[in-house]
Amino acid sequence: MDKQLLQKFLNQQCSPSEAEYVHNCLKNDPGLLERLLPEEEWIEAGRVKILWWQQFNWTAVAAVLAYAVLTILTVKYLVPEGNKQQLSYQQPASQNKQITIHNSDSTAQVINLKDGSVVKLSPNSTLQYQQPFPPSQRNLMLQGEATFDVAHDSTRPFTVTGEGINTTALGTSFRVRAFKGTNVEVRLFKGKIMIERATGASKEPFNQVILYPGQQFRYAAGKVKITQFEQGLRQQMQIKKPKPSAIENTAPMVGGVLEFDKTPLAQVCSELSERYNRPINCNKVQKPILLTGQFNGTDKLKEILNKIALLNNLTITELPDSSYQITEEK
Known part of the structure; x- marks a missing residue:
């Protein structure tokens, strides 16, 4: 192998067959890199700039460089494009x-x-x-x-x-x-x-x-x-195994207590509907209503709605599909 072919290899301009030839030559004779490309030319080329290299044996360094060059450039020349992604590091799957x-x-x-x-x-x-x-x-x-x-x-x-x-x-x-x-x-x-x-x-x-x-x-x-x-x-929120409720509508509310502080009626209905899994419709109420109060976790949904209705002149109607309709009293 001559110096010109080595330079062509280092510049990644070889054909696959030429690259394989250079690869085999360097693999079998690591000192070939030093003989064809002395330390001075390697440094002048800007590929390596380490001032304290003079302290080390250049032949040993050349052997290491040859191995590094082979590793990098072999991937460039000898691995098909479609398979390169297989060389990427695969992080172990998380155990979590x-x-x-x-x-x-x-x-x-x-x-x-x-x-x-x-x-x-x-x-x-x-x-x-x-x-x-x-x-x-x-x-x-x-x-x-x-x-x-x-x-x-x-x-x-x-x-x-x-x-x-x-x-x-x-x-x-x-x-x-x-x-x-x-x-x-x-x-x-x-x-x-x-x-x-x-x-x-x-x-x-x-x-x-x-x-x-x-x-x-x-x-x-x-x-x-x-x-x-x-x-x-x-005490109403202690963590303990819940007992099945005999009546669907008496299921305890989330957290054991429900509080509202100047909360719009629409939001109150939305929270109650989500907590009790019962649709509550209040879109026919036109007047602005802000609710402040606290309900115990054992209260039935209908009892809560009746309290709200009583204090705000509203009417609660339970429909055949188990949903509730809230309207203003006439």
Whole structure:
């Protein structure tokens, strides 16, 4: 092999047959690279610029370079274009499985996580997470409502993301309500949690919030509101295996308590409809109605609607298809 053919090979201008010939020559005689292309010419060509090479044996370096050149250029010349993608590094498949749980039942579902945490997933709610959790984090995605009793682990924060808002804890007990298209609410029963907007979320920016036991976070219309709630209500939300309800309409509401604070009637009907899985139509009510109040988890849907109707001069009609129609009194 002559110097001209080597230069042609290094410039990637050889035909496949010429490249195979050069490859075999260099493979069988690594010193050939040094003899045909001395160190000075290699450096002047700009291919290698290392000042301390003088300290090393050039023959050994040439052998290493020959192997490197062969590795790179053999792929260029000898591997068909259609097969090159097979040489790319294949990352081992993750051992973590993506778990998705949707509670379509009328009662809460208890989920025991492998880290020791316990989740009470409310009806019409969906929870997503990796099993097992990665070494440095415990991230869960929630659509709907759930109560979390978090196993303490100072090395792995426990973060629940719902409707673009992150709730993070190290070891505590809290409830998140984040149904699609509704306000986001977080209640802290014990410990301490941090709440912030999730990365890339469309929510309006707000300052990081730290909650302490007995405090409730509420995000509505781009505004954050922190209030106190009665800790005694926690007893109604204890995580325990639910008992089947004898009557469909007496299924407990999500979280055991339902609160409204100057909430439009249409939104109240939407939340009640989703919680009880019963259609509620209030589109015939023209006057603006804002509702503020609290209902117990054992209240029947019809009782709640009757209370709303009584205080706002409305009429509730139960239709043959089990849906409810709300109208203004004449």
